[in-house]
Amino acid sequence: MNIQDNVKTYYGEVLKSSADLQTDACCTIDSIPNYLKPVLANVHPEVSSRYYGCGLIAPLGLDGATVLDLGSGAGQDVYALAQLVGAPGCVIGVDMTAEQLRIANEYKGWHSEKFGFANVDFIEGDIEKLGALNIPENSIDVIVSNCVINLVEDKAAVFRAAYELLKPGGEFYFSDVYADRRLSEELRHDPVAQGECLGGALYWNDFLQIARNAGFRDPRLVTDRPLTIQNDELKERLAPAKFHSATYRLFKIDGLESACEDYGQAVVYKGGVTNAETIFMLDAHHAIEKDRIFPVCGNTYRMLKESRFAPHFEFHGDWSAHYGIFPGCGVASPFTERDDAAAMSGACC
Ligand SMILES: C[S@@+](CC[C@H](N)C(=O)[O-])C[C@H]1O[C@@H](n2cnc3c(N)ncnc32)[C@H](O)[C@@H]1O
The missing domain is CATH 3.40.50.150 (Vaccinia Virus protein VP39)
Known part of the structure; x- marks a missing residue:
């Protein structure tokens, strides 16, 4: 069958x-x-x-x-x-x-x-x-x-x-x-x-x-x-x-990237979404408190700014500077952090 x-x-x-x-x-x-x-x-x-x-x-x-x-x-x-x-x-x-x-x-x-x-x-x-x-x-x-x-x-x-x-x-x-x-x-x-x-x-x-x-x-x-x-x-x-x-x-948002990138942006939830008076839950990792500055990656910024939720948020920042991968979003830099003590001692490998 x-x-x-x-x-x-x-x-x-x-x-x-x-x-x-x-x-x-x-x-x-x-x-x-x-x-x-x-x-x-x-x-x-x-x-x-x-x-x-x-x-x-x-x-x-x-x-x-x-x-x-x-x-x-x-x-x-x-x-x-x-x-x-x-x-x-x-x-x-x-x-x-x-x-x-x-x-x-x-x-x-x-x-x-x-x-x-x-x-x-x-x-x-x-x-x-x-x-x-x-x-x-x-x-x-x-x-x-x-x-x-x-x-x-x-x-x-x-x-x-x-x-x-x-x-x-x-x-x-x-x-x-x-x-x-x-x-x-x-x-x-x-x-x-x-x-x-x-x-x-x-x-x-x-x-x-x-x-x-x-x-x-x-x-x-x-x-x-x-x-x-x-x-x-x-x-x-x-x-x-x-x-x-x-x-x-x-x-469905055109500009979303495959990873969460940091552009130094933030949002503030102004309230007003029915049944989310004090906290707006975007997903399991984003509980956004009302009236509190909440730093976001570029993708989260777009999910709020380019969806039906936009009227309920203030948006801070733009796309003019990029600060690397957004910390804590599940993707880390593939490179080893420079060990300053080793660099000072002249170690090369
Ligand atoms: C587990 S039941 C869930 C039904 C409903 N969403 C609910 O929560 O009660 C799965 C349903 O999906 C429908 N379904 C499965 N494959 C489908 C398909 N290819 N096209 C349309 N309906 C489908 C079945 O007929 C069934 O009613």
Whole structure:
């Protein structure tokens, strides 16, 4: 059975609810921020019971945004995001499994009545062929996806198409499962490992390369957690590979560089992003306090200045001087530091 047929059977027939999963790979245990609790509580229980995501895909600053959810399943994230974008925004879900879409569509009216507006659409389609869906290029503010890319054969095609569909300054914000190594062909095609979001998991470093090749030059990790495989037989088959669930954000910004470079710039968060009154979290390594000068690399500067977050920041500095690699961003100078004592003694090797 090919991967798409296996996935359609797994999510359309085998699984009836989140409780049927054999691992915790597809269940979110991230602590849910308080502001999202009532949002999630507004989703119909039949939809929530078929939630198979592995992270929270609710970035800040969505008011009025156009959002596309790749592999939207029964629609839990779509209906949550619909409330965050509000009446002026819209959320489009794409999925290929008829049974998942049937549930999602069945409760469209119920949700629009509850929210007081209708801003959701579901499309049946293959996210490996997004170009066939007639969504205009440069038209989407934020693309999200929750535990889906691992189930896709041609992962690079999804990243390339996402890049085309995003507006400049837009972002792909998604959760997925990653392996600590490349898995064997046999494991990649094991139907249960595949269905449980493990067999098709990318080795994390291959993911980074695929994202960069698609144009997303500086992938930013937002959250991650190790996964536990509760099914002993499956665990043994997959050992010694280890798995993580992680959320990344990938900005579509032309000038991003492949490393964080230091131009002596800084930003100040002025506040005003909904649900980020005192601290703005850009990613796992950037918690930006309100009213405090925060030194940034050139890429972080652009992510804030050339995205929907720009009105909420003051920007200091320009591009006129370069001070080398930005300290603490994971890349160091390849050269040995000069040992002044040795130099003074005349040592040459
Ligand atoms: C693990 S479930 C996650 C569903 C949803 N995001 C959620 O959080 O509940 C994976 C979903 O991805 C969909 N999917 C997998 N490959 C796909 C593809 N190539 N095109 C469209 N949908 C796909 C499946 O049909 C399934 O609904």
